[in-house]
Amino acid sequence: MITIKDVEHVALLARLELSEDEKRVYTEQLANILEYASVLNELDTKDVPPLTHVLPLQNVFREDKVGEHLEPETVLARAPEREDRYFRVPRLV
Amino acid sequence: MDDLCYTPAHELGRLLREKKVSSVELTEAVFGRIDAVDEKVRAYLFLMREEAMVQARAVDAALAGGQQPPPLAGIPIGIKDNLCINGYETTCASKILKGFVPPYDATVIGSLKQQGAVFTGKTNMDEFAMGSSTENSGFFPTANPWDLERVPGGSSGGSAAAVSAGEAVMALGSDTGGSIRQPAAFCGVVGLKPTYGRVSRYGLVAFASSLDQIGPITRDVRDCAVLMGVIAGHDPKDSTSVPRGVPDYAGSLVADIKDFRIGVPREYTGEGIAAEVRAVFDQAVQVLTGLGATVEETSLPHTKYALPAYYLIAPAEASSNLARYDGVEYGHREPAEDIVASYKKTRSRGFGPEVKRRVMLGTYALSAGYYDAYYLKALKIRTLIKRDFDAAFERFDLLLSPTAPTPAFKIGEKVADPLAMYLSDICTLAVNMASLPALSVPGGFAGHLPVGIQFIGPPFAEERLLRAAYAFEQETGWVAKRPAL
Numbered sequence: 116m117i118t119i120k121d122v123e124h125v126a127l128l129a130r131l132e133l134s135e136d137e138k139r140v141y142t143e144q145l146a147n148i149l150e151y152a153s154v155l156n157e158l159d160t161k162d163v164p165p166l167t168h169v170l171p172l173q174n175v176f177r178e179d180k181v182g183e184h185l186e187p188e189t190v191l192a193r194a195p196e197r198e199d200r201y202f203r204v205p206r207l208v
Numbered sequence: 209m210d211d212l213c214y215t216p217a218h219e220l221g222r223l224l225r226e227k228k229v230s231s232v233e234l235t236e237a238v239f240g241r242i243d244a245v246d247e248k249v250r251a252y253l254f255l256m257r258e259e260a261m262v263q264a265r266a267v268d269a270a271l272a273g274g275q276q277p278p279p280l281a282g283i284p285i286g287i288k289d290n291l292c293i294n295g296y297e298t299t300c301a302s303k304i305l306k307g308f309v310p311p312y313d314a315t316v317i318g319s320l321k322q323q324g325a326v327f328t329g330k331t332n333m334d335e336f337a338m339g340s341s342t343e344n345s346g347f348f349p350t351a352n353p354w355d356l357e358r359v360p361g362g363s364s365g366g367s368a369a370a371v372s373a374g375e376a377v378m379a380l381g382s383d384t385g386g387s388i389r390q391p392a393a394f395c396g397v398v399g400l401k402p403t404y405g406r407v408s409r410y411g412l413v414a415f416a417s418s419l420d421q422i423g424p425i426t427r428d429v430r431d432c433a434v435l436m437g438v439i440a441g442h443d444p445k446d447s448t449s450v451p452r453g454v455p456d457y458a459g460s461l462v463a464d465i466k467d468f469r470i471g472v473p474r475e476y477t478g479e480g481i482a483a484e485v486r487a488v489f490d491q492a493v494q495v496l497t498g499l500g501a502t503v504e505e506t507s508l509p510h511t512k513y514a515l516p517a518y519y520l521i522a523p524a525e526a527s528s529n530l531a532r533y534d535g536v537e538y539g540h541r542e543p544a545e546d547i548v549a550s551y552k553k554t555r556s557r558g559f560g561p562e563v564k565r566r567v568m569l570g571t572y573a574l575s576a577g578y579y580d581a582y583y584l585k586a587l588k589i590r591t592l593i594k595r596d597f598d599a600a601f602e603r604f605d606l607l608l609s610p611t612a613p614t615p616a617f618k619i620g621e622k623v624a625d626p627l628a629m630y631l632s633d634i635c636t637l638a639v640n641m642a643s644l645p646a647l648s649v650p651g652g653f654a655g656h657l658p659v660g661i662q663f664i665g666p667p668f669a670e671e672r673l674l675r676a677a678y679a680f681e682q683e684t685g686w687v688a689k690r691p692a693l
Binding site for chain 2: 117121122124125126128129130131132133137141144145147148149151152154155156157158160163164165166167168169170172175177185189190193194195196202204205206207208
């Protein structure tokens with residue numbers, strides 16, 4: 116059963132800050148959804164391979180050449196904060 | 209003028225070529241309609257009025273110069289706000305992307321530009337395409353043009369409502385579990401979810417990458433075929449797009465389905481399907497039988513596992529895809545003391561409740577100790593669902609079902625109960641799990657509300673879907689009905 120502690124742990128992994136109210140609501144809702152998902156355990160899937168993609172796609176290779184790309188200035192212009200040719204972020208440690 | 213807004217694109221193309229109407233007149237008519245009704249419908253997040261007029265004048269100039277324009281030249285098209293148009297805000301209806309202006313075009317946008325299409329604006333949606341009602345938009349909900357107290361469906365609710373209300377001639381949507389087909393059904397228009405890999409996803413903001421596809425939302429089946437022909441094809445920028453020739457979809461529209469073998473999976477017509485939807489569906493079966501198709505009951509035995517498996521796989525992929533919204537390179541950032549606090553504040557204020565719920569669920573399903581029990585298990589169920597369809601398509605050319613279990617529901621009705629909301633995708637999401645193409649076409653009415661029927665085909669059988677839907681449409685004429693706005 117999912118607990119408020121699990122929700123707090125997952126929220127940290129997902130980099131979300133939840134209010135006490137949200138924690139309570141999500142604990143209940145996630146428990147309901149996971150309970151609903153437990154129906155999957157009715158099926159024995161020991162010998163069933165997982166399906167990630169249906170189409171028989173292969174690795175796509177190309178020449179290691181510079182192609183079309185965005186100019187650094189175009190990209191940096193969209194940053195919330197920048198310094199010269201860098202993205203600026205708050206203190207890391 | 210409203211008649212012009214309700215004329216399908218293939219007809220408008222002829223009027224433009226014969227100079228019976230100009231692209232400027234057509235574009236003005238559509239914006240006139242938007243001005244008259246969008247206050248009520250709220251299909252659009254942003255309008256592109258000025259650029260639309262510039263493009264319309266360019267099309268008129270080309271026509272005056274005696275050029276034979278491509279089929280979609282001068283056609284006003286609404287674009288779901290998770291598709292990037294170079295230089296125009298793209299938010300996915302999320303506060304976290306408010307103000308984000310992409311510096312490139314999605315491949316489908318580039319294809320439409322080459323046609324000379326006119327973009328009307330960006331249509332509303334559930335935030336990051338997560339939802340079935342457009343109520344999860346971070347900005348405002350959209351109303352159903354057939355009943356303003358009801359939802360247009362979702363997540364492509366703005367696109368479907370815009371076409372239904374005459375605020376666009378056609379539109380693009382995206383479909384991860386039913387997000388094109390269910391709103392098309394709720395709004396009485398045509399919606400096609402192509403085979404996975406048929407249309408490039410480059411420039412589509414990712415929700416669940418193994419399930420997402422872009423597709424057309426149109427007034428009739430012919431328009432659907434025309435738009436599909438423009439957006440389909442291989443793209444080196446999307447390595448999951450398939451290097452395979454694009455058929456002449458519009459050319460495949462023959463109103464003849466004699467000898468078509470159509471299967472009706474009993475799991476899609478029984479428990480959970482509203483009586484009034486069932487009644488419309490049964491009539492549709494009669495119509496198809498009358499047209500010479502053989503319609504027989506069949507079974508997709510693992511259907512009841514599709515929804516729970518989907519709600520592990522899609523959130524898992526979403527939690528990974530949405531990790532990129534950290535307020536560093538673009539989008540919204542909340543200031544904070546250190547970077548982890550900034551990530552947390554940015555994401556908590558930027559994402560709405562449903563997005564957070566799915567990110568939480570997906571992170572949980574992928575986290576240490578739960579991966580095998582939830583995510584891997586769901587991927588194995590996905591194999592069983594795919595095998596069900598494979599077996600069915602050995603006997604049938606197409607499968608048929610209702611598109612959604614109910615007609616459009618009331619705004620607010622399901623907001624507090626996520627599971628009840630998820631159930632409105634019960635007829636559509638297994639198709640995404642199996643990567644199949646499926647099309648919703650207006651099948652009739654339940655009272656004043658449209659009801660859609662869904663054709664499902666084997667991979668790359670879009671022509672067959674379009675042909676069956678075309679035959680049905682020609683016989684029934686439901687597409688001619690308009691909402692009284």
